[in-house]
Amino acid sequence: MDATSAARKSMISLHRASEPDVLKPLISRARLDSDERSRTLGYAAGLMADLREAQHSGWVNQFLQEYRLNTSEGIALLSLAEAFLRVPDPTTADLLISDKLGEADWKSHSGKSSSQMVNSATWGLVMGRALVGEGESGPLRRLLSRAGEPFVRQAVGAAMRLMGEVFVMGRTIDEALKRMKKPENKGFVASFDMLGEAARTQKDAERYYAAYRKAIQAVGKESKSGHSVSVKLSALHPRYEVPQYDRCVPELTDMLAHLCQLAADRNVALTVDAEEDERLDMSLDIIEAVAKRQELRDWDGFGMAVQAYGKRANAVIDWADSLGRPMNVRLVKGAYWDTEIKKAQVEGLSGYPVFTRKAATDVCYLACVRDLLEAKNLRPAFASHNALTVATILEWAGDRRDFEFQRLHGMGEGLYERLVRERGYDCRIYAPVGGHKDLLAYLVRRLLENGANTSFVHQMGDDSLSEEELLADPVEHIESVARTRHPGIPLPVDMMVHWRNSQGIDLKDRPILLKTASDIEAVPFEPEGTDAVHADPLHPSGRARKAIEAARTPDDDVHAAITRAQAAYRDWERTPIHDRATTLERFADLLEENRIELMALCVKEAFKSIPDALAEVREAADFCRYYAYQARTDLAPRTLPGPTGERNELKMEGRGTWATVAPWNFPLAIFVGQNAAALVTGNTVVAKPAPQTPSIARKVVEIAHAAGIPEDALNLVTGGADVGAELVSDNRIAGVAFTGSTATAKRIAHTILVDEERPIIPFIAETGGINAMIVDSTALPEQVVADVITSAFKSAGQRCSAMRLLLLQEDIAEEMEEMIAGAMATLIIGDPGDPATDVGPVIDRSSYDKLMAYRETMRPRWLATTHVPEEGLFVPPTMIGLDSMDDLDKEWFGPILHVATWKGGKLAETIERVNAKKYGLTMGLHSRIARSAEIAEDLARIGNLYVNRNMVGAIVGSQPFGGEGMSGTGPKAGGPNYLPRFCAERAISVDTTSAGGNASLLNMDES
Template sequence: RFLQGIASDHGRRIPVRLVKGAYWDTEIKHAQEEGLASYPVFTRKVHTDVSYLACARQALTAAEGLYPQFATHNAHTLASILRYAGSRRDYEFQRLHGMGEALYAEVIDPERYARPCRVYAPVGSHEDLLPYLVRRLLENGANTSFVNRIVDEAIDVGEIVADPIGIAREHNCQPHPHIHPPGDLFGDERRNSKGINLPDSNVRRELLASMQTASTRTYVACPIVGGDKLDGDEVPSVNPANTQHVVGICQQASVDQVDVALEIAAEGQPAWDRTPAAERAAILNKAADLFEKHTAELLALCVAEAGKTIPDAIAELREAVDFLRYYAAQACKLYGEPKELPGPTGERNTHGLRGRGVFVCISPWNFPLAIFTGQVAAALAAGNAVLAKPAEQTPLVAYRAVELLLEAGVPPTVLHFLPGDGATVGGHAVADARVAGVAFTGSTDTARLINRALADKEGPIAVMIAETGGQNAMFVDSSALPEQVVLDSVYSSFNSAGQRCSALRLLCLQEEIAPRVIELLIGQMEELGIGRPELFSTDVGPTIDEEACAVLTAHVEKMQKEATILHRSKLPKETSAGTFFAPTLVEIDSVDVLQQEVFGPVLHVLRYGSKDLRKAINAVNGTGYGLTMGLHSRIDSRARKIAELSGAGNIYINRNMIGAVVGVQPFGGRGLSGTGPKAGGRYYLPRFGAEYTVSNNISAVGGNATLLSLGSD
């Protein structure tokens, strides 16, 4: 109807090609991944068939405004259109070359229907056409496909050509029972986090308006100890996209305040640990709901203080919500009633988990909401008290998260917020004898310092849970699809300005495919939108601060001497107000050139011969890092072999290598990349707890009544 109005207003006739079913499964998956309110497509094929017929009738009633083109291989659909159109001939059918020939022989026969049919065919090399042809084969081979069912002699013809409207009425037009709404993706265990449908212009408009309202507020963060908001030395928190914009003020915690927090936490933790796991979980679930309620405010803070683009900020908020709900569900499973173990008669043995004590959670600036929340939520879910120390660059986001956690019902005795200098606040807390464990995300060097401090301190031996950096590589062989490789490489390298632990740092290309991929990479980099993160047109925002920019600048200057700079994106004039760094493509001849992680939008390319694949993998493993690895290959056996040889904690095949989803792709590395276990995984929460076993000799009361009362049968 919209197109009909446009055509009428401008006196034009608009060709409209009507198709159905193409990339249906992709739409379903996308809606689930994005946490949308509903699906943009029908979940039953029969409903799609009915919708197609309705659209066909509408198109045919558009008089001179539209020229309908009906692409279908379904005989019932075709017959319906012929019936709707009557004697009209101002439309056409379309079919794929090699398909529906017998059906359309009837349609174009001058003695039968004499209606035009356009035959379309893909044109190109086999490398380009293979994915398309495989896609068509999969769609036509589906159980519900007319093309597949018509050749199945076991299916009655009447069933194949049944009226879709009647079938829809039979099940009361209800959606498919096995395709649950995106929000119910994880079943009864937990709700999926809510996404935002950014392609909808009305949604974007409302979101921006709400974020703008939240941005007018000047935030003040301060230490929160025992529920009291305390004073401290003031430090401004600035917007990395415009360093003249002060987002808010953070009052720094003092050493004395850290000591008070430790005392209160140590005293309050036992009561929290005795609180049933289900009650702790309910509080975390309530916090998740509060996070979603304050979506616009949290997004505005992530954009302003951390330089996140809006899509990145949405993904971060969703990850934080998923952490809360996932750890709540896991706590009920793992920290509920002790599990009874098998054993000899007359004895009852149980095994359970309880909190360790006081945890210090030290989070990074690159995920100031998600990782901060994940660490804190896990420690709390396990029954621990928490001293939360946010990154110095992003305390405002973390402060708001703590306020919402306390509002949800977390006792103020077990959650304390201590912003400030890492060496002063974090160092003092970690060295205290009352600390039972540390959860840390950051650099490998800092993790080593914390580990040494824990080893040297008095008191019980403490647990160290660390997720650090990575020298993340992607291997691409000659069978890979270059266009997909480029899309995934650019997204993995330059999304979040390359400031992700999982970001792609090294792209290893088989020699045969390297020239084409590099050419496409440069072209894709030229299309990147670099600028203000609050604009939807922005792909790459700022780096976090001037220090980060300086480190990246020094690295690129070094690469100019030791390697080849293939391309540097141009920075728009407006970026001079912030700490932006131009996405850069560098070709190196050895992995040894990369002595340490380069945390920013710099992608290194290394060519390898087909016989040297194992050597290249060993070189990457030899760096000592083991966080993420990607690979692109259309040869399954090779993909499996590369995955087996990799030393990475997370391996991604024929896709991008960032954006691990809680409970779906547990995230964490090994070696120089961390201690494990993986955040958002089933082995993470037990690391925050202490196991205990109770063995009860129930025969001690005089005998085993159960055994003695057994009958002879």
Template sequence: MALDHAPALRQTIDARTYAEPDALLTELKAQADLSPEDRAKITADAAGLVRDIRGTSAPGMMEVFLAEYGLSTEEGVALMCLAEALLRVPDAETIDALIEDKIAPSDWGRHMGHSTSSLVNASTWALMLTGRVLDDDQPGPVRHLRAAIKRLGEPVIRTAVSRAMREMGRQFVLGEDIQAAMKRARGMEKKGFTYSYDMLGEAARTEADAKRYHLSYSRAISAIADACTHDDIRKNPGISVKLSALHPRYELAQEEAVMRDLVPRLRALALLAKSAGMGLNIDAEEADRLALSLEVIDTVMGEPALAGWDGFGVVVQAYGPRAGVVIDTLYEMAQRHDRRIMARLVKGAYWDTEIKRAQVEGIDGFPVFTRKAATDVSYIANARKLLGMTDRIYPQFATHNAHTVAAVLHMADDPEAYEFQRLHGMGETLHDIVMQKHGTRCRIYAPVGAHRDLLAYLVRRLLENGANSSFVNQIVDEDVPPEVVAADPFDQLHDSVPSIPKGPEVFQPQRANARGFDLAHTPTLAAIEEARAHFAEATWEAAPLLAGEAAPEAAETVANPTGGASPGTVRPASKADVATALDTAAPWDAPLNTRRDTLLRAADMLEDRYGEIFAILAREAGKGLPDCVAELREAVDFLRYYAGQATNEPPAGIFTCISPWNFPLAIFCGQVTAALAAGNAVLAKPAEQTPLIAQLAVKVLHEAGVPRAALQLLPGGGEVGAALTGDARVNGVAFTGSTATALRIRANMAEHCAPGTPLIAETGGLNAMIVDSTALPEQAVQAIVESAFQSAGQRCSAVRCLYVQEDIAEDLITMLKGAMQALRMGDPWHLSTDVGPVIDDAARQTIVDHVEAARAEGRLIAELEAPEGGTFVGPAILKVDGISDMQREIFGPVLHVATFKSHELDDVIDAINATGYGLTFGLHTRIDDRVQHVSERIEAGNIYVNRNQIGAIVGSQPFGGEGLSGTGPKAGGPNYLPRFAAPDHQEASGTWDNAQQSLPALPAHLPTVLETQSMPGPTGESNRLSTLPRPALLCMGPGAETAAAQAKAVRALGGVAVEATGPIDPEALTTGPAYGGVLWWGDEETARQIDKALAAREGAIIPLLRGKPDTARVRAERHVCVDTTASGGNAQLLGMMA
């Protein structure tokens, strides 16, 4: 690593990643070295600058626009969303829908005539008229007239709004190509400004993207070279380069590939820039890329052919606690390589992203300051540091803030030793004044690029500067006194501001969040490696853990799906072991607080054993490190969540828990701890392929204090599962696995268990995702790749069928193929591995056969070659006409792709619903009305918008499906634990005395939302859990009075009931309507006949209820998770912090 040359700096960078801000700010205040008198003078000078700015000509368009449409207005947010998407949408129908969605609901009239700019007023007038035309919520003839105008006017509106967006872009982007930008730059160059050109675009998603960006940078450098006429490189224009644009996998996990492929590309650009006599700046990116960036920078800076060139530049973000030590590191590099370099100091561009990532990952701290004043103080302190390093570093201070400018002017002696920088379209008046008064230099950072690329840049600027507290926003507001605009940030540190919960605090006060592991933080990776290393070649033994004596059985080898050494052996449970377990099982009758404390203790113990757990998951289940982290965190979350949900309700008795191999710790712990939290005795059967991790979990629970009689482990195959679900003493079963196995368990229970014994089944799905033409392709592709191929596609939530609007299909599928090609397959132990093996050879063969059949039919779009050995399967993309082509779920890294026309959206939804499955669904769109419409129509338990559709979070995104995908209630949700309590058995108050009746018809099922609650979660996400009626429950009495009581109980919970009017032949239920459930409070013999008839049905599992229903019996649960930052950033968080 670059910092191996300076271990003390390396250690400080690592230590400061998540440093506590208070101690650091004390250090920064000392580093700034400003007395109270200095600070008072700076504030007075800054207030004077504000007065000068207000006293000159009209402020710039960007300042005016932000003042009028800031983040505090709905219109500002709507405009931001519209600007982000409009110009990339190719089809008229979707453009019209997008414009109507963003403009019609807003109150543009409020802004009419407010602005000092005629252009902003003209835009407001046009938007107000458009909004009035598009608003359908008007009565009578006015509405019909509007409809006519709207129909005739759509092309006109479309053109006008597109022009407005382009004009907005033109204000803030210098040109669509480098030649146009340089031509337009001449005016400002005559006024003494120089330029740094920034080529717009998202990070590369594919190798083709990276090569295209590299060529674009090379051509730009060649074009700019003609304008490099000065011997002094500081007076020539320069270029800014994003490292993430030069490599599709610019992340620490892919360090080896990055150093191999990206370094030569950057070196070539630097050599071109040197020969042109210009500067080349490396843009700063997200905090998790900093260590890798420094490695790349050090390697290229040390290139001998670059000796004598003073133009190599690096951007440093002041909002990061590491900013100062990064500057020290750059200075050390410059000394070691004998270079003079440039350093551009900026406030920072990814603040909201960093906050969200830290919360999502559960990290105890933030890699950025959470207060604007702290960032401002950091900026001033680090400006002081840079001004003391001018023997090696040419400081470039990028700011539009008068106070920051005044501070730099106060601290600096020689105006030749540094320069200011500003964004094109912003801060012009401020820097004009400063250049004239103080003889400083100023460089304009100027974006260059096509209209479709400029909007992401525009949205970032809106977000950074649109908050009410921002300098840019306040400068044009004459009501804000100059002294307030130019307030001293050192004083503001003492002001109270809303605190942002850290990762561990996101779910407080209900529970602590599971411990996070930052896999881009070198010390964290080192700690994981040290903890895992002890278990790299260890072996474990799984065997029945019973309250009585286990029968001796021969041990079997546990396979390692990578083809490596076996992680251990398992002794399967025998029939005698099952009998012993059932004989000795005893509900956990400890006091509620004891149960809670025990489960919380077990959660802590699991976290402490992370090294061993990660090792077993990699070697037994083939899981990569990110999946291991997520699995442990989910298991811990389940323990803490259910401990908090536990009540004193009497338990069901004995619960059998059968868990799958794809989440062998998380789902295993989820089922077991829910049953234990309710006070049951648990008989746990892990998947045949993954007994070792289950053995560890059960031992931890026993060590934490769960009695042996309350939790027994019975590893084994299907025969063990059959014995554990076919005994009258079993009072409930929790199962996660295939739909076919769930139906076999249901039939076994109907035959042997008491009628109505609850089965909680979470089964598979034919999960779909729809991407319309408003979606950002780079974002959608990232979500598709994660949803289809992470965990080798072995998630029940994984997307199986992708529908892409045909207007964007060709480009999106090309990008998707490229992104898939950039995935790395191999040993999941290595951090660089994206796709590991599938679980066993049977799974591998099923997937291979499916792909081969598609290849033979000419439907194979792309595939990756699988490594030799083990049970690896290369990810594949197959063409289908639609989801109806898929007869079953292929549980692996295979994505089926179909296209649709924009007007066919409802047909696609109907086709998805027609499969009968309803687990997860993904939607990528920028049209809010479409999100609402699709969410209301799609029949899926978990709906994800503008993000991937995997990785549900306990207590935030309760997980579970409907129809063929499960019975409910949702795991990790408020209705799950009650199902483990003793059912409220009822006795009939009458009998039927008339002849047998036919089954009543199922009433039309109208999915009316009964209740919606917001769930806790990280910033930048909306998580809402709704309930709606299940299909009608059949109330069979016996007797009219009992049937009426049953119907009343169902309706009291918001459900739909149909009452029998006489006795019904149980056999009729095998083929009758698909009721949501059947209530029978009569004799046990009839109950068993009903249960067997229901179990014999094909399709969704229909329960028999022998008592009053709970909420989840009559209501289906649906969860919608929306990434609210998808349109460019977190307006809500930035607005709140203002």
């Protein structure tokens, strides 16, 4: 095995390894001996003095010092800067100003700075606060009231432009080059980056590519400047994702090679930026392919960034060195820490790809410093604002000068000036270039997400921290905590605290994804039923899936199944709660052990994509473990207070035999959830799956019986509507849990109430909805686009929670519709078993015909649609424009999105119009105005409200799911109130006085 392959293999073992194991070899590499430590502290003290002096000179430093991130004013200012410049309408701008400035104490900052520019910016913020704040009075308020909101908007706009000056080197590359010639940048060079959000559309990617080309050409005209350009691969392709590897990697390789050739011809260095962990392997494949191109082999300007918070950082450096060619390597701490932690938890992965302690990242960074200084082919660039880190590099480098330091524009001024101008070290400023409207927002988000108070820059501004604390040795700290993971960040498996989080599969790891797809394909599947009416080719190999029609003959006698369940009830109900809960936990374990077969059934019978199929298995396991925990904690008999001589107790017991009716769109998760809840509460069950998905239900019941649930306690009946009607109409049924259409739910409700001789039984219904997402002009467009695509089109729009109605503030509607249309054009529609597929077919011919007929009637109103395979039940994702939200009065269960507009400032009225549709399942809101979220919480008559995220994928125990109104009865599945609905509450009161009274009172100590 060559060195390059060995390094890649090492990355695999390190990726999600335990923190202690990864840190063990790094500590020896990062450790300073006593003499080194002494000298390093001396260097660092001098750098600290330079930093503190710089904080009091220059308006940029004073601005950052005045509004630090660990102050309420600093956070308010950054939050305002993140959204203000993209708001086109005055109404929403005023609401945003009021929301962000209304609570902070701007007057306390007025006139304090020695910089007139900082004081001018503060004065604008004071004026904004005075106009919008409660309780303000006096001449200033009266003046501003006469001047009106335009005056305040101008003042706040001026402050935002100053913020842009802080973080953005220039709005254009020419402006940035000009600024680098100013005296404060003397001796420094720059790495220019056309930063911004990742491309969401092909148009975005083409715009970024053109910007990079222009930057290289502009920098090349100043060939002696030493400036360079940084490139973000996610900006060059709208689908830079592991499932799209075969498409995006070759295209990105060619684009990067063309940019590199352009840079090499002009003697301009080019560095590929690091991004999220899931893209690391793809980026290395692209970089290696470009690095090995013959025409670029001798070019010494090619480079890449390495993030030290990643557990694979040292292996990446080894890999870069093994390429055997000159490479520049920028070592950074890391920019996506919060995201990496959350992703691993949500996806239930085995561990984290990043360190959980900042000190551990510092240790890794120092170990990487040694690696880079010892490398044969690499020229290091050390990006840091930490005085101790810089001092350590100086100590280890000795007299060497064949490396450079780097800092961010707007941060760390004073740290490097003396090193550059007096001692001859190289330092490069990482210089973002772009319009303030987009770029300032991006940079502020990175600062808010990753500028934790533990960072050196923010700690420097904390007067309560001593120099000794600021310069503490990270190695000593990590050893003092035994190299352990941060106690406040549990492993993903332990995230839910009281029950084990379900296991995920790292589908962002390409070898794992491909193996999973291959394993799924290998699972044999023969559709049930002999009277299927058609076959649907899903890909060129001709693999067919026969639809199962509702008229299929049932495989079991409903009456007999209920009889068996009733006979089993008494023994099962008397089984101790703890034992029933333990059985559910075994059930969850077996579901995970059989997950490939279950996923295959979901893909082949229900047309689920691979990620959706995995989510089904995980949610099913989560339901089992969560309900087991809830049963143990909430269903045990409770002693209630009462008078002396009396025992009062409340018991939660089963009701009898339940009928559960599950849908085809969640044929595994909802089927398991309904039955697990009924069983753990002591009931027996007759379960009916949707007629389209009997094989999934049959496998689940088989697994449940293997877990220890008695066969007669869980009975399966299959078939169509006639079977369901017979089941719920039997007056021996003690309760019904149903998920499906509103019309069917109403029929069931009527059936169980119309018989006067029948007891009143509980009915739990979850149905659909006209689920709306409301977007105002403060929302981040790129985030909205991603969430719209996921909410409206993933799972072929066949989720009960899927978005049916998008309500765009009219001021941004045209721009948003264009972006959504562009993102729709990148969707891959096809075989759900193909890892690259985004949208598969709809469930059956009946659904297909209904959706296609409706879509055709709305053809004049199409805003965008997509191409689909010619054969198969593929409904093209389609966006339809409406004159008014009132034009949509029913749910269309498929990949069809309706769009209407609303007026800024009319959020409350808009929510009430959505309420008037009488559905109440899910609603989304995208807004940077906190007060808007409060209005939605107050007014929306909705089961699940999602703010600044997509509207699908509720998590058991975290986001209990269910609707109200025409969307269901509740209680919510996966929530704390679900199990009691399956129970009979029985209160027992016993007079104990006649049997000797309360024994605890006898011989009571009267003292």
